[in-house]
Amino acid sequence: MTENPSRSPGRDATPDADQVDPDPVSDDDLFSTGDIFARRELLRVGHVPDRDRIVGRDNEMQQVGNALGPATHGDPPRNLVIFGKTGTGKSLVSRHICRRARGRAEANGVELLHAYVDCSDADTETRVVRDMTFQVRDEIDPDREIPIAGIGASEYYRYLWDLLDEIDVFVVILDEIDKLRDDQVLMQLSRAEESGKTNTFVGVISISNKIEYRERLNERINSSLQDRELTFHPYDAEQLRNILENRRDAFHDGVLSRDVIPRTSALAAREHGDARKAIDILFEAGALAEASGDGEVTSDHVDDAQQRTEVKRFQDLVSGSTPHVKYALRALALLTAQSEESETKMFSTSEIYSLYERLAERDDTKPLSHDRVYRLLKEQSFLGITESHLTGGGKGQGSYLAHRLMKEPEIVLEALGKGP
Numbered sequence: 001m002t003e004n005p006s007r008s009p010g011r012d013a014t015p016d017a018d019q020v021d022p023d024p025v026s027d028d029d030l031f032s033t034g035d036i037f038a039r040r041e042l043l044r045v046g047h048v049p050d051r052d053r054i055v056g057r058d059n060e061m062q063q064v065g066n067a068l069g070p071a072t073h074g075d076p077p078r079n080l081v082i083f084g085k086t087g088t089g090k091s092l093v094s095r096h097i098c099r100r101a102r103g104r105a106e107a108n109g110v111e112l113l114h115a116y117v118d119c120s121d122a123d124t125e126t127r128v129v130r131d132m133t134f135q136v137r138d139e140i141d142p143d144r145e146i147p148i149a150g151i152g153a154s155e156y157y158r159y160l161w162d163l164l165d166e167i168d169v170f171v172v173i174l175d176e177i178d179k180l181r182d183d184q185v186l187m188q189l190s191r192a193e194e195s196g197k198t199n200t201f202v203g204v205i206s207i208s209n210k211i212e213y214r215e216r217l218n219e220r221i222n223s224s225l226q227d228r229e230l231t232f233h234p235y236d237a238e239q240l241r242n243i244l245e246n247r248r249d250a251f252h253d254g255v256l257s258r259d260v261i262p263r264t265s266a267l268a269a270r271e272h273g274d275a276r277k278a279i280d281i282l283f284e285a286g287a288l289a290e291a292s293g294d295g296e297v298t299s300d301h302v303d304d305a306q307q308r309t310e311v312k313r314f315q316d317l318v319s320g321s322t323p324h325v326k327y328a329l330r331a332l333a334l335l336t337a338q339s340e341e342s343e344t345k346m347f348s349t350s351e352i353y354s355l356y357e358r359l360a361e362r363d364d365t366k367p368l369s370h371d372r373v374y375r376l377l378k379e380q381s382f383l384g385i386t387e388s389h390l391t392g393g394g395k396g397q398g399s400y401l402a403h404r405l406m407k408e409p410e411i412v413l414e415a416l417g418k419g420p
């Protein structure tokens with residue numbers, strides 16, 4: 001056999017990948033990042049902006065700084081409760097100031113550590129204390145062996161207090177604190193020093209976006225954890241504009257038409273004042289321009305993006321719902337869309353029910369009883385999907401429950417799609 005046998009036709013039919021003729025699509029094209037985005041990551045959910053990209057929250061940063069100020073000198077920090085709607089910078093600002101406090105403390109020769117616990121993941125006492133313990137362990141003594149499972153809260157506390165004795169101040173951020181299922185961990189933290197468990201000063205920053213739970217939270221949270229309360233308000237158009245301007249470099253030079261950022265900020269400020277959503281709309285607008293091969297992002301892309309993000313959000317909201325909930329919401333959306341009056345018009349359970357029945361039957365689904373649908377609608381209002389009010393009927397009619405959607409009917413209908 002020769003060293004270099006002539007190849008059989010069979011082999012030619014399946015050539016090695018690197019022996020094919022150069023592909024008509026060049027590598028430049030194949031792996032191009034497009035003409036729109038220069039640094040996509042700046043607009044990603046979860047991207048944490050660095051210090052000079054946090055804008056419009058100077059006052060709030062100052063207040064969190066004031067609470068932690070003493071800690072940077074080795075004194076006890078003040079506890080803080082932060083309220084505010086979603087996307088108003090609560091988590092961002094708290095974490096950022098904790099990091100800075102740590103640097104400042106270090107410069108003063110004080111050992112300050114902080115932990116961040118998301119109580120929507122760690123929603124029991126054991127989970128929270130375990131989470132804190134591991135974060136502290138990783139910082140102070142990464143080689144210390146601590147069981148990941150099989151021990152209870154009290155054992156984790158023992159590890160935690162023991163580790164904390166090596167530092168001066170410990171600050172923990174309990175984010176989404178309304179998701180916490182029991183309060184023991186709050187008691188333990190607030191009494192840690194008093195009860196002689198540790199000599200370290202402990203500070204707690206509690207965060208919640210459930211403003212309506214404020215009273216209940218106030219009852220739950222030991223009063224010593226509420227030295228101060230701080231509210232983060234929704235961003236106004238100008239603040240959103242600054243936030244977005246600061247991320248303009250996510251795009252290539254010159255691709256954003258002049259009115260894109262003002263338009264996005266105005267829409268977001270009008271609807272919610274949520275920075276996360278504003279950033280999301282800007283990203284979607286860019287993605288839409290990219291997908292349609294347009295070289296420029298325009299305010300039309302922004303409007304489409306806004307619609308799309310709303311639809312997506314509504315889909316997420318109802319994704320786990322039963323078909324019956326979807327028929328009822330579709331019924332309400334159709335009634336609203338057909339109504340000559342404004343979108344704030346409310347409809348009685350009976351009006352919704354008769355259309356619901358028809359929609360279900362059209363799909364060969366057996367409708368639920370009037371009473372069940374009434375309860376389903378009430379649940380939707382609890383979830384914030386609809387709003388329900390008792391309305392006084394006319395003379396002798398008594399009062400009845402009326403409902404309206406919290407979103408435009410077009411969005412709801414598009415989100416529900418063709419299915420139930």
Ligand SMILES: Nc1ncnc2c1ncn2[C@@H]1O[C@H](COP(=O)(O)OP(=O)(O)OP(=O)(O)O)[C@@H](O)[C@H]1O
Pocket residue numbers: 046047048049053054055056057084085086087088089090091092093208209243275276279
């Ligand atoms: N002042 C700001 N400057 C720059 N970016 C911001 C600002 N506020 C919020 N953002 C952006 O919006 C995102 C959401 O903010 P953050 O997570 O702090 O909101 P939140 O108030 O904690 O909301 P939630 O209640 O939903 O947890 C941040 O990750 C950041 O990208």
Ligand SMILES: [Mg+2]
Pocket residue numbers: 090091092175
């Ligand atoms: Mg948050």
